[in-house]
Amino acid sequence: MTAAEIAQANEELRDQSPLEIVRWAIERAEGRAIVSTNFRPFEAVVLHLATQIQPDIPVLWVDHGYNKVATYRHAEAVQSLLGLKMRAYVPRLTAAHYEAVYGGVPEPTAENEERIKSFSTVMKLEPFQRGMRELAPKIWITGLRQVQNPNRAGLDVVSADDNFGSIKISPVFRWTDREMDAYCQTHALPNEWDYFDPAKADEKRECGLHAAWGGAAVKE
Numbered sequence: 001m002t003a004a005e006i007a008q009a010n011e012e013l014r015d016q017s018p019l020e021i022v023r024w025a026i027e028r029a030e031g032r033a034i035v036s037t038n039f040r041p042f043e044a045v046v047l048h049l050a051t052q053i054q055p056d057i058p059v060l061w062v063d064h065g066y067n068k069v070a071t072y073r074h075a076e077a078v079q080s081l082l083g084l085k086m087r088a089y090v091p092r093l094t095a096a097h098y099e100a101v102y103g104g105v106p107e108p109t110a111e112n113e114e115r116i117k118s119f120s121t122v123m124k125l126e127p128f129q130r131g132m133r134e135l136a137p138k139i140w141i142t143g144l145r146q147v148q149n150p151n152r153a154g155l156d157v158v159s160a161d162d163n164f165g166s167i168k169i170s171p172v173f174r175w176t177d178r179e180m181d182a183y184c185q186t187h188a189l190p191n192e193w194d195y196f197d198p199a200k201a202d203e204k205r206e207c208g209l210h211a212a213w214g215g216a217a218v219k220e
Contacts, residue, residue: 001160001167009158018171021157022049022141025169026057029139034087036060036128036142038197039067039075042180044082044189046143049171051082057141059084060131064123065095066105070194077190087135089127098123105198120199128209132164144170147177163209 001009013021026033035050035057037043050057061075079086091098098104098119106115132140140161161168172180184191 006158006160010156013157018049019052021171022053025139025141026053032138034058034060034135034137034140039071040195041191041193043143044078044191045180045183046172047078047082048187048189050141056085058087058135061086061088062124062127063088063090066198068194068196070192074190074192087131089131091123091127093122124199137166139169140166141169143172145173145175
């Protein structure tokens, strides 16, 4: 899609519901739509939306090996409930191997910025890129929301993804936590809050999937 087409799509979808946005996206995917997840809080919402329109949509998940026990159990529960067609990708290094060689996950300090980016590149971006290359989606559905951090406030429902060469659709982009929680309640979807992404270290940072530096990192 050109920049003009993306702008027009965002205008057309501005008042559409998340489910209508997902339907719009999958109709244009020509059988090549995926939805990605990390099983963070409220991820069941976008997974439920996507599977309502395409029950067998591939679900791309990078399991970097550092999820908490509650997150793994939550992932199993959501997968079972929604019948997800999981496509899990793992890093080329196990968590134990990474810790032995590099000393573990860097602390989220300004001094460790480059180490955090290096961790993300090896343990998250590389397997995600591998997944995107193998699945080759035309449409990539995500759970991005503008309230999550300042880096995402300037995005929109439809955006070009230069890192992985697809069109990124964020159907719940404008939803608040209250709206996400209400959707979970309405559809009896599980949720959990014991989530931590070591590739981001804190919620104000980006792990690289949705930031320009990530595209350069995975091409090195």
